[in-house]
Amino acid sequence: MELFYDILKQLIRIPCVVGAEHPFFMFLKRELEEMDLKVEYYDGVLVAKGSNPQSGYISAHADRHGLICTGYNEFQYAAFIAKNQADLQGNSNSEQLLKNFEMRFIDQKVQAYNPWSGGYLGLGMITDAYLCERRHNIIFKIDGLDYLSPGTPIAFMDKLDVLEEGLVSAQLDNVISVAMILYLYHLGYQGTAFFTASEEAGRSWRFLLEYFRRFDIETKELLVLDTSPYNSYEDINGLDIVLRNRDENAVFRSPMKNRIKKIAIENSISYHFKDAYLKNMMAQENRKGSLGVTELGRLINASKGQIQGATLQFPTIGYHTVEESTTPKTIDSMVQVLTELYINEERRAAGV
Incomplete structure (x- = not known):
């Protein structure tokens, strides 16, 4: 193995x-x-x-789950941004968990990357996360990635x-x-x-x-x-x-x-x-x-x-x-x- x-x-x-x-x-x-x-x-x-x-x-x-930059220093949970929500019906485990787990991401390291080349664009730290009821998504505050353009993916830093x-x-x-x-x-x-x-x-x-x-x-x-x-x-x-x-x-x-x-x-x-x-x-x-x-x-x-x-x-x-x-x-x-x-x-x- x-x-x-x-x-x-x-x-x-x-x-x-x-x-x-x-x-x-x-x-x-x-x-x-x-x-x-x-x-x-x-x-x-x-x-x-x-x-x-x-x-x-x-x-x-x-x-895998991660974040997307959606504006100046604004980051949302990628699966639930507006353009992805058409196929989400509210009855999946992912959606049912959405309202219960935003705080577990605090102090999580993340990395931004180019969505086509995969090139590394920077490292940041999640400092806050809250559920926005108007947008039905988690909004994240990240220290260190305020220069990113909208559409940039941000992955959680991870290892086995x-x-x-x-x-x-x-x-x-x-x-x-x-x-x-x-x-x-x-x-x-x-x-x-x-x-x-x-x-x-x-x-x-x-x-x-x-x-x-x-x-x-x-x-x-x-x-x-x-x-x-x-x-x-x-x-x-x-x-x-x-x-x-x-x-x-x-x-x-x-x-x-x-x-x-x-x-x-x-x-x-x-x-x-x-x-x-x-x-x-x-x-x-x-x-x-x-x-x-x-x-x-x-x-x-x-x-x-x-x-x-x-x-x-x-x-x-x-x-x-x-x-x-x-x-x-x-x-x-x-x-x-x-x-x-x-x-x-x-x-x-x-x-x-």
Whole structure:
């Protein structure tokens, strides 16, 4: 697993603020091409293909939360600036957390970068943050970046840490899934992978749907990798992977779900279904709430079921911060499931 952590450490250092993903995509493109993969870059999605591209379809969004300069010495949370809000319906976990977490960014170091070249433009420190009810966004005060022009992305300074509890910690959503796909290619995966933009602004499914329509592709076996947030360490202690039957937008009808469940049972990997977990929590607390919104659910709904699949998620705590954390056991379990699903099954089918 040393290679996986090396990949993850490297990717974490490359900024990828939602809406300004191009430099990260260019870095990722080079890494994939060095593995002799065919790489195609379309609006909002980077596509990698191995020697057997139809043997698997795996997707992970590449964007991470960050800030955007929106005026003189004015900075807003990038996912919720006005131009991004059209696809946000108020029922995603990101939006529900918006009103609860502005203060956690105080004293956070940030770096500004050129949205096309990725060139470093300066370092700053968040000194204040407050929720503006009129603009439905968090407004930040940053010391040291008052010279920036509107439209400049600002990423949180980040690195991989190991906490006292043994947790792996960084802004994991969703760079950990990108690292997992790269690692899977190193292990022998030869299928297709999609890296999408603007998931945190609710738009990534549009880019993915456009790709499938561009080439008239239908599939029941799209696997979407992501993180899944929980409130405390106790919630994820002993939980290795997270599956879903559905989200707020669609029911997931794919044979992959049961295949993953079977692999988990055979390998003593602990799992649960997030939608069932949320329903149970709401019943216990006698309240109504959202089952969450996922890239896959939006895609299934918009394609009227022509695209179907399953989700496989890392349970995490510290959602949407640079201290988002998961367990090494979860990472090992994800590798085990993906290896069994895409590499060992292929080898058995080929009689190897």
